[in-house]
Amino acid sequence: MGFYAKYVLPRVIDLAMRNEETTRLRAAWIPLARGEVLEIGIGSGLNLPFYSSDVHRVYGVDPSLELQRMARKRAMAEPIEVEFLSQSADEQLPLSDASFDTVVMTWTLCSIPNAPKALQEIKRVLKANGRLIFLEHGRAPDPGVAAWQERITPLWKPIGGGCHLNRKIDDLIVAAGFRITELKTCYLPGPRLMTYTYQGLAETTGTDAAI
Numbered sequence: 001m002g003f004y005a006k007y008v009l010p011r012v013i014d015l016a017m018r019n020e021e022t023t024r025l026r027a028a029w030i031p032l033a034r035g036e037v038l039e040i041g042i043g044s045g046l047n048l049p050f051y052s053s054d055v056h057r058v059y060g061v062d063p064s065l066e067l068q069r070m071a072r073k074r075a076m077a078e079p080i081e082v083e084f085l086s087q088s089a090d091e092q093l094p095l096s097d098a099s100f101d102t103v104v105m106t107w108t109l110c111s112i113p114n115a116p117k118a119l120q121e122i123k124r125v126l127k128a129n130g131r132l133i134f135l136e137h138g139r140a141p142d143p144g145v146a147a148w149q150e151r152i153t154p155l156w157k158p159i160g161g162g163c164h165l166n167r168k169i170d171d172l173i174v175a176a177g178f179r180i181t182e183l184k185t186c187y188l189p190g191p192r193l194m195t196y197t198y199q200g201l202a203e204t205t206g207t208d209a210a211i
C-alpha cells in the first residue's frame with residue numbers, strides 16, 4: 001500500500017465523512033441499531049456517537065489500520081464496547097453464523113471489491129430476525145448522470161480508495177437475498193455523480209443467491 005492510500009486517504013475520508021448531511025443521516029438511522037452490532041467499514045468511527053444504549057457491543061470491520069486508529073480514539077469517548085477486525089469485508093469474517101442483531105454499513109459498499117461476497121457474509125452473520133441498516137451512495141436514476149458515473153468510475157477508483165460511483169445499491173442488496181423493508185433515495189447536496197444516496201433497512205429472506 002502506498003503513502004497516499006495509507007496516510008493521506010484516511011485523513012481525507014475522516015474529514016469528508018464529517019459533514020452536516022452525513023451527520024444528519026447518521027442521527028436518523030444509527031439509533032435504530034440494537035443488540036450485537038457489526039459495522040462494515042467502520043472507518044474513523046463516526047457512527048459511534050449515534051448508537052443508543054440498546055447496543056451491547058459493536059464489531060467494526062475495516063482494512064485501514066489508520067482509520068481504525070482514529071476509530072479507537074473515538075470509541076474511548078463512548079460508553080460502548082468496540083472490537084476491531086482488520087480485514088476486507090469480502091473475506092470470510094471470523095464470526096459465527098447468525099450472531100448479530102444488526103449490521104450497519106454506511107458509505108462503504110461502494111469500496112468493497114466483491115460487494116456480493118460481502119453481502120453474503122453479512123447475511124451469514126445476521127440473526128434470522130436481524131436487520132441491515134444501510135446508507136450508501138450509488139448509481140443515479142438519471143441516465144445522463146449514470147452514464148457519467150460509468151465513465152468516471154475507472155478514473156475515480158484509484159483516488160477514492162476503490163470507490164465505485166455506479167453501484168445500484170438496492171439491486172445488490174436484493175440479489176444477495178435480502179428483503180428491503182424501507183428505502184429512501186435522493187441526491188444530497190454536492191456533485192450529482194457522488195451524492196445519489198440509498199438509505200434504508202433490509203432483512204434476510206432465507207433464500208440463497210449466487211455470488
Ligand SMILES: C[S@@+](CC[C@H](N)C(=O)[O-])C[C@H]1O[C@@H](n2cnc3c(N)ncnc32)[C@H](O)[C@@H]1O
Nearest residue numbers: 017041042043046064088089106107108111112
Ligand atoms: C467513505 S468511507 C466510510 C467510512 C464510515 N463507514 C463512515 O460512514 O464514515 C469507506 C470505508 O470503507 C472502508 N473499506 C474500504 N474497502 C473495504 C473493504 N474491502 N472491506 C471493508 N471496508 C472497506 C474504508 O477503509 C473506509 O473506512
